[in-house]
Amino acid sequence: MNTTIASERNDHIIAWFAALAIAIHVLESAIPSPVPGIKIGLANVVTIVVLVQFGWRTAAWVSILRVLVGSLIIGSFLSPTFVLSLSGACASLIAIGLAYAIARQHLSALGYSVIAAVAHILAQFWTAYLLFIPHDALFHLLPILTTVAIVTGIVNGSLALAVQKRLKLLMSEAPNVDQQP
Amino acid sequence: MTRLDLLIIVVALAALPLLYWQLWGPNYRGTEVNILVGNQKAQRYSLLRDQTLAIRGKLGDSIIHIKNGSAAFIQSPCPNKQCIHSGWQHRNGDTTACLPNRITLSVVGDGFARFDSVNF
Numbered sequence: 001m002n003t004t005i006a007s008e009r010n011d012h013i014i015a016w017f018a019a020l021a022i023a024i025h026v027l028e029s030a031i032p033s034p035v036p037g038i039k040i041g042l043a044n045v046v047t048i049v050v051l052v053q054f055g056w057r058t059a060a061w062v063s064i065l066r067v068l069v070g071s072l073i074i075g076s077f078l079s080p081t082f083v084l085s086l087s088g089a090c091a092s093l094i095a096i097g098l099a100y101a102i103a104r105q106h107l108s109a110l111g112y113s114v115i116a117a118v119a120h121i122l123a124q125f126w127t128a129y130l131l132f133i134p135h136d137a138l139f140h141l142l143p144i145l146t147t148v149a150i151v152t153g154i155v156n157g158s159l160a161l162a163v164q165k166r167l168k169l170l171m172s173e174a175p176n177v178d179q180q181p
Numbered sequence: 182m183t184r185l186d187l188l189i190i191v192v193a194l195a196a197l198p199l200l201y202w203q204l205w206g207p208n209y210r211g212t213e214v215n216i217l218v219g220n221q222k223a224q225r226y227s228l229l230r231d232q233t234l235a236i237r238g239k240l241g242d243s244i245i246h247i248k249n250g251s252a253a254f255i256q257s258p259c260p261n262k263q264c265i266h267s268g269w270q271h272r273n274g275d276t277t278a279c280l281p282n283r284i285t286l287s288v289v290g291d292g293f294a295r296f297d298s299v300n301f
Contacts, residue, residue, distance in 0.1 A: 107186060111182075111190075114193055140205065140274070
C-alpha cells in the first residue's frame with residue numbers, strides 16, 4: 001500500500017468537498033422518504049465528481065468522512081442506519097475503485113454513478129438481511145430497491161456530469177487555479 | 182457519456198427483469214403454511230394439498246382456504262376483515278393475520294430463516 005502522507009492541497013480539497021457532501025447529506029435527511037430505504041443520495045454526486053476530478057483516494061476520503069460526520073450530525077452514529085450507510089459507502093468505493101483501475105479512460109461520471117448505486121444497494125440489502133431483518137420476505141423488496149438504485153444512479157450521474165461541466169468552466173475562467181492530476 | 186457508460190446502464194437494466202423473475206416469479210413460492218393461534222405452538226399445513234381449515238381463535242372460527250399453493254382467510258369473526266382483504270398468500274415469507282381473532286398465517290419455504298426480525 002502507498003503510505004505517503006497526502007499533500008496539504010489535497011487535504012484542503014478533501015475537507016472542502018467532504019463539507020459540501022456532509023451539508024447535502026444532512027439536508028437530504030430532512031426530506032421525508034416515500035418508502036423506507038429509498039433515497040436519492042445526492043451526496044454521492046460529490047463523491048463521483050471528486051472521483052473523476054481528483055482520483056479514487058480523495059473520493060474515498062470524502063465519502064467515508066461524509067458518512068462518519070453526517071451520522072454524527074444527524075445523530076445516527078453507530079445505529080443501524082449508520083451501519084447500512086457505511087456498508088453501502090464501502091461497497092460503492094470498492095466497486096468504483098475497481099472500475100477506476102480497470103477502465104478509467106472509458107468511463108464517465110454516469111457509469112461510475114450507476115456502478116456505485118448498484119453496489120451500494122446490494123451491500124445495504126445484504127447487511128440489512130444478515131444483521132437486522134433475517135426474514136425471507138425481505139427479498140421481495142430487492143427488485144424494487146435495485147430498480148430505484150439504477151434510476152437514482154442515472155440521475156446522480158447526470159447531475160455529476162452537469163456539475164463537472166460547470167466546474168471546468170470555472171477552472172478555465174480562473175487560470176491560476178491549477179487542477180490536481 | 183461514453184460507450185462503456187451506456188453498456189453499464191444497459192446491462193444493469195437488462196438484469197432487472199431477471200431479478201424480478203427470480204424473486205417475484207414462480208420459483209419463489211412457499212411450500213407450507215404456518216398457522217399460529219394466540220401463544221400456542223404453530224401448526225404447519227402443506228400448501229400442496231388443497232383443503233379448507235377451520236381454526237378456532239379468540240372470537241370464533243376463522244376459515245382458511247389452501248388452494249393451488251396459496252392460502253387465504255375466507256371467513257373470520259373479526260370486525261374489519263383485514264385478514265380477508267389481504268388476500269392469497271403464496272410467496273415464501275408472506276404473512277397475514279387476523280389480530281382480533283389472534284390468528285397469524287405465514288407462508289414458509291425451503292431454507293426459511295430462524296428469526297422473523299431482530300430489533301434494537
